[in-house]
Each structure stands twice: as C-alpha cells, then as structure tokens.
Amino acid sequence: MRIFSFLGWPIIAGILAAALILQLYPQLLQNNPRVEIRQADDAGSGMQGPFSYADAVDRAAPAVVNIYTRRLVDSKGDPIGNDPLYKHYFNSEEPPTQERIHSSLGSGVIITPQGYVVTNNHVIAGADSVVVALQDGREAVAKTVGTDPETDIAVLKIGLGALPGITLAPTKAMRVGDVVLAIGNPFGVGQTVTQGIISATDRNSLGLNTYEDFLQTDAAINPGNSGGALIDPYGNLVGINTAIFSKSGGSEGIGFAIPMELVLQVLEELIEHGRVVRGWVGVEAQPLNPGLAESFGLPSDQHGLIIAGIYRDSPAHTAGLQPGDVLLALDDKPIIDDGHTTMNTIARLKPGEKARFTIFRDGARQDVEVTTTERPANVN
Numbered sequence: 001m002r003i004f005s006f007l008g009w010p011i012i013a014g015i016l017a018a019a020l021i022l023q024l025y026p027q028l029l030q031n032n033p034r035v036e037i038r039q040a041d042d043a044g045s046g047m048q049g050p051f052s053y054a055d056a057v058d059r060a061a062p063a064v065v066n067i068y069t070r071r072l073v074d075s076k077g078d079p080i081g082n083d084p085l086y087k088h089y090f091n092s093e094e095p096p097t098q099e100r101i102h103s104s105l106g107s108g109v110i111i112t113p114q115g116y117v118v119t120n121n122h123v124i125a126g127a128d129s130v131v132v133a134l135q136d137g138r139e140a141v142a143k144t145v146g147t148d149p150e151t152d153i154a155v156l157k158i159g160l161g162a163l164p165g166i167t168l169a170p171t172k173a174m175r176v177g178d179v180v181l182a183i184g185n186p187f188g189v190g191q192t193v194t195q196g197i198i199s200a201t202d203r204n205s206l207g208l209n210t211y212e213d214f215l216q217t218d219a220a221i222n223p224g225n226s227g228g229a230l231i232d233p234y235g236n237l238v239g240i241n242t243a244i245f246s247k248s249g250g251s252e253g254i255g256f257a258i259p260m261e262l263v264l265q266v267l268e269e270l271i272e273h274g275r276v277v278r279g280w281v282g283v284e285a286q287p288l289n290p291g292l293a294e295s296f297g298l299p300s301d302q303h304g305l306i307i308a309g310i311y312r313d314s315p316a317h318t319a320g321l322q323p324g325d326v327l328l329a330l331d332d333k334p335i336i337d338d339g340h341t342t343m344n345t346i347a348r349l350k351p352g353e354k355a356r357f358t359i360f361r362d363g364a365r366q367d368v369e370v371t372t373t374e375r376p377a378n379v380n
Helices: 003-026 056-062 084-090 261-272 290-295 314-319 338-348
Strands: 065-073 098-101 107-108 118-119 127-132 139-148 154-157 178-185 192-204 214-217 229-231 238-244 255-259 283-287 305-310 326-330 355-361 364-371
Touching: 003 192, 003 326, 056 065, 056 178, 056 229, 098 261, 118 178, 139 261, 154 261, 154 338, 178 214, 214 238, 238 261, 305 314, 314 364
Parallel strands: none
Antiparallel strands: 065 098, 065 107, 065 127, 107 118, 118 154, 127 139, 139 154, 178 192, 178 229, 192 214, 214 255, 229 238, 238 255, 283 305, 305 326, 326 355, 355 364
C-alpha cells in the first residue's frame, strides 16, 4: 500500500496532464499534420469573361483586309537579264521589262467609312500599285495617302461604298493579362484569327522604328499579319500588328502592335498633310545613371537625360544648350524614364511651339526656353 501510495499520485498526475495536453493540441495524435489552405469565398468572381470570341470576330473581321502589292522590276538591274545567253535568247540587247506580282503577305484595317485603310509602311514600301481585298470578296486599287517610316504606318484610301466599320478602344485602358485577338492573313492562307494576352505595354528601344511605344502580345503573329488588327474581346481595335521577335521567322509568342493612340495621331497627320510634322530641338541625349548622377553632384536616384550632342544651328544650339547639360524636366514635368517619353513629347510639339528645358549646369538648376522647328528628314 505504501508503494502504491508513493507511486500512484505521480502516475495519476501524469495521466491527467497528458489528457489536458491532448485536449488542447489534438493534432499531436495525427501522423501527418493538417496543412491549412486558404480559399477565397468568391473565387473567380472578378474574372468573368466570354467563353467564345466569335461575336468579337464577327464585329471586327469584315474591316480587316488583305493587301496585294505590284512592283515593276527593271530587268536592267537584274543579273539574269544582263546575262549574254538571256539576251541572245530574246535576240535583243535590251531584255523586256518584267512585271512581278508579289504574294499577299500584308494586311490592313478599314478605319473610317470614307475608305481610309491603315497598314504598315513596310507592307507597301516600294510598291507601284496596291490592291485591297475585302472579306466580302470586293477588291479595289488603293491610293497611298501618306507613309511614315519612323512609326511604320501607312494610310491608303479605297473608293468603295458600304464599307464595314470598326470601333476603336483606348490603348491606355489595356492591362497586362488582358485577352486580345490578332486578325490578319498569315502566309497568304486567308484571314486567320489567333488569341493571346497583352504581355507588356509601352515597349520601346527595340530598334524597330524611330518612335516606339508597342503593345507586346503572345497572340500568334506571322508574316502576312503585318498591318492587321489587334482587337479586344469585344471586337474593338486596340492596335495594328507590326512585328515579331523570332529566330526562326515564325511566331515565337513575342509580337508587337502599334497602339491606337499613336496610330490615330499619325493617321490624322497623314490625311491632313500627307506626312507627319514633328517638332525638333536638335539634341542627342542619353539616360542618367546613378554613377553619372553622382559625378554631376546630383543624388544617385535622380532621373534625367545627359545632353551628349547638339546639332549646329539647331533650336537647342540657338537657345544656348550645351553638351554636358543634364535635362531634369520638360515644361515642369520631371524626367521619369530613360527619356523615351520626353523625346516623344518633343516630337508631338508643332514647329514654332516653345518648350521649357529645366537643366542642371555647373551645380545649379536653370530654365532654358527652346523654340522647336520641324524635324528634318535626314536626322535619326
């Protein structure tokens, strides 16, 4: 009895303590602890969308056209035409002029009921005549209204009635992840629709055009899609397909489209003037990096552009800007990126408009007023 009395109370106390612990922490009895997963009560409620894009295609596709180009090839510049055996065959020192009809490797979009068609400049570059073929089977010889190689945009005009229309959507509302559809005529197989998303916005410095502000998409874009439509899931035009990044020549999921804001700006200029009139101040600039900023006595996180060069007798030269000046703001708007936005802002100025450059020189800020002129055609 004494032994039981001596050992019993510790045993009972241990059992009671174990029972209390198991009651408070029941997971200790489980071999595999439970993994808690948080689930949203309204999963998917913010991601509603159509299960088919057929209605969007029905709205937009009639306005997307195929573009055929015709080019006259002078056999004088053709090595085959200059071959003596070729001349002997034709019994003439001057072989006949050949006419070559290029395959349909271009697309376009009818923008207005008046017959204005937007396409890429590289689609029609060098063509002697351009034929536009509509989805309904009609064809028309197009007149070139104007071209802008610096944005790779061209505007054509066709004289047909009852033309299909397309609605335009502001590109600035597009977000990465939004669904888009590309409509065009890849490889000349006929009108084709591909689907993807917006992969990135405001893509620039790609070396494709002088002025770049691309939408990037993984919707399949191939040769022949150039000049075609990039639309949203409701059939609104958001961009003009223009280029692909590819090592094979085919689509690798990296395509680029010119956003509608830029397309409309160039369209209006080409219709009104037959060319795009851009402002110019005559500077060459490079982005300010942290190391250079500190060398100028500026904070390492300061954004700006270093004026690396100035064209002689340009507006910048006349206004007194100097190489080595650091541009901090344009018309009181601070430089916030690598200068792409600022240079595009200058290009949108009309000749004769004034721009205020806030620069950093000799340890102090100062404002310099520059009067823009029209950008010469022979500058990069």
